[in-house]
Amino acid sequence: MSHIIQIANLYKSFGKTKVLQGIDLNFEESKISVVLGPNGSGKTTLIKSILGMVIPESGSIKVMGTEIQNQWAYRENISYLPQIANFPANLTVQELVNMITDLRGKAARDESELINDFGLGPFMKIRLTNLSGGTKQKVNILLAFMYDSPILMLDEPTNGLDPVALIRLKALINRKKAEGRSFLITTHIMQLVEELADEIVFILEGLVYFKGTVTSLKKTFDEPDIEKAIAKILLKNNVV
Amino acid sequence: MLKILKYSFFDLIRSKWSYVYFLFYLVISSSLLYLSGDISKVIISLMNIILILVPLIASIFGVMYYYNSREFTELLLAQPIKRTNIFLGQYIGLAVSLSSSLLFGLGIPFLIYGIFRSAEIWNFIILIVTGVFLTFIFSAISFLVALKNENRLKGFGIVIFLWMFMAIIYDGLFLLSLIVFKEYPLETISLTLSMLNPIDLSRILILLKLDISALMGYTGAVFRKFFGTDTGLLLSTLILVMWTVLPVWAIVRVSGRKNF
Numbered sequence: 001m002s003h004i005i006q007i008a009n010l011y012k013s014f015g016k017t018k019v020l021q022g023i024d025l026n027f028e029e030s031k032i033s034v035v036l037g038p039n040g041s042g043k044t045t046l047i048k049s050i051l052g053m054v055i056p057e058s059g060s061i062k063v064m065g066t067e068i069q070n071q072w073a074y075r076e077n078i079s080y081l082p083q084i085a086n087f088p089a090n091l092t093v094q095e096l097v098n099m100i101t102d103l104r105g106k107a108a109r110d111e112s113e114l115i116n117d118f119g120l121g122p123f124m125k126i127r128l129t130n131l132s133g134g135t136k137q138k139v140n141i142l143l144a145f146m147y148d149s150p151i152l153m154l155d156e157p158t159n160g161l162d163p164v165a166l167i168r169l170k171a172l173i174n175r176k177k178a179e180g181r182s183f184l185i186t187t188h189i190m191q192l193v194e195e196l197a198d199e200i201v202f203i204l205e206g207l208v209y210f211k212g213t214v215t216s217l218k219k220t221f222d223e224p225d226i227e228k229a230i231a232k233i234l235l236k237n238n239v240v
Numbered sequence: 241m242l243k244i245l246k247y248s249f250f251d252l253i254r255s256k257w258s259y260v261y262f263l264f265y266l267v268i269s270s271s272l273l274y275l276s277g278d279i280s281k282v283i284i285s286l287m288n289i290i291l292i293l294v295p296l297i298a299s300i301f302g303v304m305y306y307y308n309s310r311e312f313t314e315l316l317l318a319q320p321i322k323r324t325n326i327f328l329g330q331y332i333g334l335a336v337s338l339s340s341s342l343l344f345g346l347g348i349p350f351l352i353y354g355i356f357r358s359a360e361i362w363n364f365i366i367l368i369v370t371g372v373f374l375t376f377i378f379s380a381i382s383f384l385v386a387l388k389n390e391n392r393l394k395g396f397g398i399v400i401f402l403w404m405f406m407a408i409i410y411d412g413l414f415l416l417s418l419i420v421f422k423e424y425p426l427e428t429i430s431l432t433l434s435m436l437n438p439i440d441l442s443r444i445l446i447l448l449k450l451d452i453s454a455l456m457g458y459t460g461a462v463f464r465k466f467f468g469t470d471t472g473l474l475l476s477t478l479i480l481v482m483w484t485v486l487p488v489w490a491i492v493r494v495s496g497r498k499n500f
Binding site: 052053054055072074075087088089 | 243244254317323
C-alpha cells in the first residue's frame, strides 16, 4: 500500500499554545481518511501544514513522495475545501471559477455536472457577498472538486448543507474514491464518519491518539457506536 | 506572478477610489495650469501636494487593500502558486494602479497644455518619477506593516504614524536639531538625515532639477553645495531605489514565514 502523504515528527506552536506535538502519520492512497478530535486539537493546523499555509517548526511532510518545505508545485495535486468559505467579496461565482481555472492553468473537469448537482446554476452571476452560507459552501465544494486532483482535503465539508446537497456530496465523495482519489476529511458529524471513513485518525492535544478502522475503534473502546467511543476517549483524558 | 498582478490591478482599477484619486489630480493640475500658466510654478505647487498626498494615499490604500484581500490571499495560498509571487503580485498590482492614477491625472492636462513643446519637460518627468517612487515606497511599507499586524486598527495606526513622522514631524525635528546644534559643523549630519527620509529626498531631487534650491530651505542648499546637480541627482535616485527595494525584500521574507 503506498502512502500518499507522509508526516513525521511534526511540531507547531502559536506563541505559547502547542498545537502539534510530534505528529507521525501516513495517509494511504485511494482511501477516505477522517481526522477527528475535539475543538482546538490541531486538525485544521495539520491540514494547513500539508498545504503549506502554516509553516511547522520541525518535522517533515511528504506529499506523493516529495518533501514539501518551501515547495509550491505539489499543490497542483491537492484540492482544498476550507472550513470557513472566505471568498473575494466583489466577484461573481462565475468570475471566481474562471479566475481559479486561469491560476491553476488547468481546465476544470466536471464543472457543469457539479453546478447541476448542487443547483448552483441560478447563482453563477451573483456576487459572492450576496450568497447564503449554504450556497457559499456549495461554491466551496464546486471549487474543490472541479479540478479532479489526486488528493482532496475537506475541512468540515458538510457545514450548512441541506439534506439533498449532503446526499449528493456523499455520493460524489464515494464516486471519486472509486476513481482512485484520496481523501482527508475533518468533521464532527459521526454519521458521516460511519458512512464514509476507511480509516479514522483521532488527534488529541497535538498527538495521534488512535489510528485504525471504524470497527477497530469500536472494538478497542468496547462501544457500539463511534460517538460513544469518542466520548469515552475524551472523558478518559479529561478533555471535557 | 503576472496573473496575480493582473487580477489585483483590474480589481483595483475597477474600484471607485482609483477614479476619485485620478480625478483629484486631473482637477488640481488642470486648474493650476489654467490659473497660473507658468509651468515651472505649477510644477512646484504640484510638488508640494504630491510630497504630502502620495505617501498618505499609498499608505492608506496599502493597508486597506491587504486587509480587504485577505480572503483572496487565503484562496490563493491553497493553489499551486509560489507564496512570494502572491504577495509581490498583489503589491505591484496596487502600486501600478496607484501610479497610473497619478500618471494620467497629471499627464493628461500637461499633455493638452503642450508640455512636450515646453522647456520644462524634464522637470515634469522628474515630478512624475518621484511621485511614482513615493507610491512604490509607501505602498511597500504599508503592505509590510499590514503583513506583520493581524489587527487592522493597529496596522492603520502604525501606517498613519509613519506617514505623519516622515511627512511632518521629521522636518520639525530636523530643523530643531539644526537650531540646537548650530555651533557645530552640521553639513554631514543634515545630509545624512535628509537622505534617510524618502519624502525629503524626493523634494531634493525635484529642487535640484528645478535649480532653485537656494529658495527652498536648508536641505536643498546643502545638497546642492555638496554634490552639484548631477551627482546629487544620481545619489538621491540610488537611495530612493534602496527605499523601494528594502521594504519589498522584507515583504518577501515576512510573507515566506507567516502562518495563515
